[in-house]
Amino acid sequence: MSIPVVTVGDAEEDLVGGLERLHGPVSVVRRCSELTELLAACQGGLARAAVVAGGSEELAASLVDRLRAVGVAIVALADDPLEVTRLRGMGVLSAAPDVDPAVLAAKISEAVALLSGTGSVTQFRQDSGISDPGASNRIRMDEGADVPPASGTGQIIAVWGPAGSPGRTLVAINIAGELAAEGKSVLLVDADSYGASVAAMLGLLDETAGLAQACRLADQGILDSDALLRIATRVVTKGGTFRVLTGITRADRWTELRAAALSIVLEKSREIADVIVIDAGFCLEADEELSFDTVAPRRNAATLRSLELADTVFAIGAADPVGVPRLVRALSDLEHAVPNASPKVVLNKVRASVVGRSPERQLREAWDRYGPSLRIEAFLPADAGAGDAALLSGALLLEAAPESALRHSIAELVCARVQGKRRSSVFSSTARGRVKD
Incomplete structure (x- = not known):
């Protein structure tokens, strides 16, 4: 299965070169300079996956949802543990910036499989649905007082x-x-x-x-x-x-x-x-x-x-x-x-x-x-x-x-x-x- 990919970020030159040398199913079809350009390319049906090699902090859940709505999976390169946790909370797979091209290609394939429903990991829980028709195309409060603890399965x-x-x-x-x-x-x-x-x-x-x-x-x-x-x-x-x-x-x-x-x-x-x-x-x-x-x-x-x-x-x-x-x-x-x-x-x-x-x-x-x-x-x-x-x-x-x-x-x-x-x-x-x- 061929997976067309668009990329964005400062590290894209090394990234693109490494993926192209693999001669595998993952092929880079466009290099974008910013996320808005990447979004436009994905909405035009150009790709099935997007790799954010830089600027992952600009990713928001609404943007991720818009990309999923047009069938595009996302992989972001990040090494900060807090940023990785944030991305995971939005259902975005991540990899280290110096990731081996073969590992990155496998990660891209995994993200596409998860989005298409053929993967084994229930990562994408916030998928587009009926309420998103595009899917078809610390001041701490007093927490303990009198509030019963939750079971975690509300x-x-x-x-x-x-x-x-x-x-x-x-x-x-x-x-x-x-x-x-x-x-x-x-x-x-x-x-x-x-x-x-x-x-x-x-x-x-x-x-x-x-x-x-x-x-x-x-x-x-x-x-x-x-x-x-x-x-x-x-x-x-x-x-x-x-x-x-x-x-x-x-x-x-x-x-x-x-x-x-x-x-x-x-x-x-x-x-x-x-x-x-x-x-x-x-x-x-x-x-x-x-x-x-x-x-x-x-x-x-x-x-x-x-x-x-x-x-x-x-x-x-x-x-x-x-x-x-x-x-x-x-x-x-x-x-x-x-x-x-x-x-x-x-x-x-x-x-x-x-x-x-x-x-x-x-x-x-x-x-x-x-x-x-x-x-x-x-x-x-x-x-x-x-x-x-x-x-x-x-x-x-x-x-x-x-x-x-x-x-x-x-x-x-x-x-x-x-x-x-x-x-x-x-x-x-x-x-x-x-x-x-």
């Missing part, structure tokens, strides 16, 4: 739903709080690129956009568990403590949440938390159809990548004549946008005043008749009093309204201890604050 829960304020953020922050109260190490991530609101709902005076900070470090290849712990804000509640990566402070900052960087952030998050709860945006639009530049930043990359990597997806819909049809259409869009997602349907704001008597039964019958094959996992009752009390105080339901029907219903979604006591209906007349049929 599970990702994404809370998603269609437009129209079905209650995604309310459900997400209270899932995080309930899991923390169960003794789990929890990280709450606000990945809504249109209207981030986790910080406001929790009463956090935060203008730093923690997720954007983490993505910035990830893009530079220097994000580690300690840095992520420093960036995340600790939220202390009566039930337990969890951490939060706050969202972007303005919608026009969406370009800071790139798919490649977010993948690294979520991968690192698994190391510091037992459960990562993501408040995802609503839009699944394949916006590559609106642009010829298939490697440009994607407005919906944060939402799509979160859903791709999630172990569990809760699809939240408002239980009314407008919200239910929206959810049905959105689930169809989700199936096409993220085929591997298996959402759990949750109907929120359930109330007899807009559904009629026995609202749970009527919603089930309507869903079975007109909805998709997915079953309804849970009903969350409308509880304006509890929600308003929590919003006014910037607190969770378990603090502001611990005995509310809504709080108990959200807890039943994720807490096994509560699930064991599940009532037959969220509208049981014996439950305080529940709507009677």
Whole structure:
């Protein structure tokens, strides 16, 4: 197999000469003077591999992802241990600057094999996917206080739903709080690129956009568990403590949440938390159809990548004549946008005043008749009093309204201890604050 290679860097003369004298499968087709020229050559389909012989410190995760999107593997020459570690964090193979040409050729072949999926090493975990359509072509915070240690194999829960304020953020922050109260190490991530609101709902005076900070470090290849712990804000509640990566402070900052960087952030998050709860945006639009530049930043990359990597997806819909049809259409869009997602349907704001008597039964019958094959996992009752009390105080339901029907219903979604006591209906007349049929 012939592997055309482009190179960049001061050492390229010796490098190119050594590779050419091998007369092997690796052949240098272009010598570039800078990374932008190398990127342009790769996007033109000139090469299958790129060797960065100098200036590897200019490599960022977003650039690496753009090269992978056009099928180009990367090998960088570096001898500084810190730089080698940084490159490895981005999935870039490295070799010493004085590497033997035969060894370098083998390294290039290995990188190409890994990118094409024929290699045996799972180095490229942050590969381009649905959220990157181009794939188809220290002020230390107090870390120990009250936060349970993580197991290192964290599970990702994404809370998603269609437009129209079905209650995604309310459900997400209270899932995080309930899991923390169960003794789990929890990280709450606000990945809504249109209207981030986790910080406001929790009463956090935060203008730093923690997720954007983490993505910035990830893009530079220097994000580690300690840095992520420093960036995340600790939220202390009566039930337990969890951490939060706050969202972007303005919608026009969406370009800071790139798919490649977010993948690294979520991968690192698994190391510091037992459960990562993501408040995802609503839009699944394949916006590559609106642009010829298939490697440009994607407005919906944060939402799509979160859903791709999630172990569990809760699809939240408002239980009314407008919200239910929206959810049905959105689930169809989700199936096409993220085929591997298996959402759990949750109907929120359930109330007899807009559904009629026995609202749970009527919603089930309507869903079975007109909805998709997915079953309804849970009903969350409308509880304006509890929600308003929590919003006014910037607190969770378990603090502001611990005995509310809504709080108990959200807890039943994720807490096994509560699930064991599940009532037959969220509208049981014996439950305080529940709507009677």
